[in-house]
Amino acid sequence: MGEAQKGLLSVIEKLKGTTEQEVRIVLLGLDNAGKTTLLKSLASEDVNTITPTQGFNIKSVASHGMKLNVWDIGGQRKIRPFWKKYLENTDLLIYVIDSADKKRFEETGLELSELIDEENLKGVPVLIFANKQDLATASPASEIAEGLNLHTYRDREWQIQACSAVSGEGVQDGMNWICNNIVNKKK
Amino acid sequence: MAEDDSEWVVESIVGYLGSPEWVIPVTDFMENKCTVFDAEDENKLSYTEIHQQYKNLVEKLLENYMQEVGINEQQFLTACTSPYAKSKTLQVVFQPVLATDDFQMFRSLMVRKNMELQLQALRVIKERNGALPECLTDGVDVMTELQQQEMKILEEVLKKSKEEYDEEMSRRVLLEEEVGSTSSGCSDNPMAESSKQLISSSASSQEISTVKVNGKSIISEQRKTAAPEGGDGKSAAKIGSSAKPDCGSKTVESRVLPAVRAPVKCDEPHASSSPQTKTQSSSNQTAETWLEEAHREAGFSKPFTELSASQQEQLQQRAAYLRQQRDKLHALKREQQKNKQATTTEEPPTSPTPAPTTTPAISAEERKKLQKRKHLADKLKEEVIKK
Numbered sequence: 135m136g137e138a139q140k141g142l143l144s145v146i147e148k149l150k151g152t153t154e155q156e157v158r159i160v161l162l163g164l165d166n167a168g169k170t171t172l173l174k175s176l177a178s179e180d181v182n183t184i185t186p187t188q189g190f191n192i193k194s195v196a197s198h199g200m201k202l203n204v205w206d207i208g209g210q211r212k213i214r215p216f217w218k219k220y221l222e223n224t225d226l227l228i229y230v231i232d233s234a235d236k237k238r239f240e241e242t243g244l245e246l247s248e249l250i251d252e253e254n255l256k257g258v259p260v261l262i263f264a265n266k267q268d269l270a271t272a273s274p275a276s277e278i279a280e281g282l283n284l285h286t287y288r289d290r291e292w293q294i295q296a297c298s299a300v301s302g303e304g305v306q307d308g309m310n311w312i313c314n315n316i317v318n319k320k321k
Numbered sequence: 322m323a324e325d326d327s328e329w330v331v332e333s334i335v336g337y338l339g340s341p342e343w344v345i346p347v348t349d350f351m352e353n354k355c356t357v358f359d360a361e362d363e364n365k366l367s368y369t370e371i372h373q374q375y376k377n378l379v380e381k382l383l384e385n386y387m388q389e390v391g392i393n394e395q396q397f398l399t400a401c402t403s404p405y406a407k408s409k410t411l412q413v414v415f416q417p418v419l420a421t422d423d424f425q426m427f428r429s430l431m432v433r434k435n436m437e438l439q440l441q442a443l444r445v446i447k448e449r450n451g452a453l454p455e456c457l458t459d460g461v462d463v464m465t466e467l468q469q470q471e472m473k474i475l476e477e478v479l480k481k482s483k484e485e486y487d488e489e490m491s492r493r494v495l496l497e498e499e500v501g502s503t504s505s506g507c508s509d510n511p512m513a514e515s516s517k518q519l520i521s522s523s524a525s526s527q528e529i530s531t532v533k534v535n536g537k538s539i540i541s542e543q544r545k546t547a548a549p550e551g552g553d554g555k556s557a558a559k560i561g562s563s564a565k566p567d568c569g570s571k572t573v574e575s576r577v578l579p580a581v582r583a584p585v586k587c588d589e590p591h592a593s594s595s596p597q598t599k600t601q602s603s604s605n606q607t608a609e610t611w612l613e614e615a616h617r618e619a620g621f622s623k624p625f626t627e628l629s630a631s632q633q634e635q636l637q638q639r640a641a642y643l644r645q646q647r648d649k650l651h652a653l654k655r656e657q658q659k660n661k662q663a664t665t666t667e668e669p670p671t672s673p674t675p676a677p678t679t680t681p682a683i684s685a686e687e688r689k690k691l692q693k694r695k696h697l698a699d700k701l702k703e704e705v706i707k708k
């Protein structure tokens with residue numbers, strides 16, 4: 135499970151009574167990409183009352199016999215410096231992109247490449263959701279993959295998945311990839 | 322390490338977790354830092370910093386303790402994972418330790434602590450008969466939205482504990498009268514004194530009543546997705562680093578797990594042979610719970626029957642005291658509840674006056690009164706905590 139903690143705290147980590155496999159997933163991306171919407175839809179909660187995230191949200195989702203603890207951290211520029219504090223012990227990164235917001239493709243690409251270079255995310259698999267595919271102006275996932283130079287990633291598993299957090303389309307496919315990937319890794 | 326070894330290690334750890342060396346710094350920390358923890362679904366960034374500080378504190382405390390007692394990490398781990406340590410009673414004791422590794426649990430402990438402080442402050446005010454000193458009533462009308470939110474939570478807490486209270490009462494039918502009358506007694510301590518006492522001593526007695534409510538407000542309801550199952554990947558394009566077979570499970574069931582596991586009631590009283598004082602013949606269960614509560618609070622790690630006579634007596638007293646505290650609190654809640662009956666539509670039928678379930682909200686006047694109290698509670702809390 136990610137990087138091991140040191141000392142006593144690592145002992146405490148083992149005290150938890152659960153036999154269920156727990157997975158820590160961090161959900162990142164620019165503000166307005168649809169992270170919180172995605173999180174809530176994963177948790178089968180109402181997606182119509184979402185306001186911009188100032189802090190962070192956590193939901194636990196059971197899937198494939200695992201407990202996925204998903205952390206959605208606010209993506210506004212002023213909060214992004216805090217992302218680093220949430221990367222430790224991460225098993226998987228989900229990166230969300232607003233596929234219709236072409237003006238910010240470059241910005242989101244830069245943020246992603248910075249994350250990829252983070253020590254705490256070394257080798258951590260990444261799933262990119264090309265979100266908002268329900269919008270007519272959305273770029274296809276393949277185009278986004280190219281723009282992000284995903285094919286140059288050699289040090290980790292990655293996947294880009296077109297989806298709409300609002301309609302739910304594609305979301306489950308992404309989750310299946312996650313579960314496959316983690317099961318493969320962890321067993 | 323031998324099997325029997327782990328038992329004394331557990332006893333020692335439990336003893337430590339009930340000792341002032343642990344309780345005072347941990348309680349101090351929680352009381353000082355809990356004020357920013359509200360029951361909103363979204364977490365504040367500052368929670369993370371506070372959680373980190375908490376981890377550091379606990380690590381330091383446990384390291385010191387282990388060094389002193391001479392047990393190593395392996396022994397600690399073995400002991401803590403032994404079946405004995407996993408008993409429900411002890412799990413509650415271990416919660417503050419586990420909270421280092423579990424943000425959700427930490428958060429719920431902090432939210433609960435915050436509510437407890439607010440309730441206690443409210444109670445103190447109430448005990449002072451609701452007469453508000455002039456100097457404290459200034460600026461009462463300035464209620465921020467957040468405070469109103471908190472007020473709603475408090476009301477919810479009060480409502481829930483009323484329900485639990487009623488439940489408990491129906492179990493103690495015979496005693497109803499008596500409890501009703503004892504609980505109206507007022508503390509005659511000076512205010513500061515009594516509030517201090519409250520904070521240190523009634524915390525654990527409240528645990529049971531607030532736990533569920535807390536859990537409720539935080540735990541997202543378990544729901545199942547009517548997940549459109551597989552085979553609908555129409556427009557969902559997929560490109561991956563490696564071609565993977567589709568995940569075989571078409572019956573993927575994703576559901577929300579409770580974000581926080583609500584702590585369990587102590588339901589394994591080990592003092593079953595204890596003599597019941599007073600009239601409690603119909604409430605062995607409850608009395609035992611109190612006794613055990615007291616037992617745990619006092620930090621005795623031996624079974625009740627193995628304690629010395631004076632320790633036993635001390636425990637009995639403690640249990641009586643806790644019970645009394647709880648009863649007082651219930652009385653207060655019940656009284657407050659009366660004021661708010663209009664809002665409590667799920668009121669159990671046991672309430673003396675039938676609640677007018679059609680009235681949608683409490684009156685403006687009533688709310689104002691509550692807000693006043695709340696404002697006071699905040700001030701008071703500040704006072705008390707800073708001392």
Ligand SMILES: Nc1nc2c(ncn2[C@@H]2O[C@H](COP(=O)(O)OP(=O)(O)O)[C@@H](O)[C@H]2O)c(=O)[nH]1
Nearest residue numbers: 165166167168169170171184265266298299300
């Ligand atoms: N059309 C469309 N809108 C979306 C989709 N996902 C999110 N949104 C909207 O995008 C806005 C930002 O969503 P939010 O989840 O708050 O983004 P976050 O800042 O990344 O957490 C909201 O108005 C959402 O309703 C989607 O798949 N399609």
Ligand SMILES: [Mg+2]
Nearest residue numbers: 169170186187
């Ligand atoms: Mg958000």
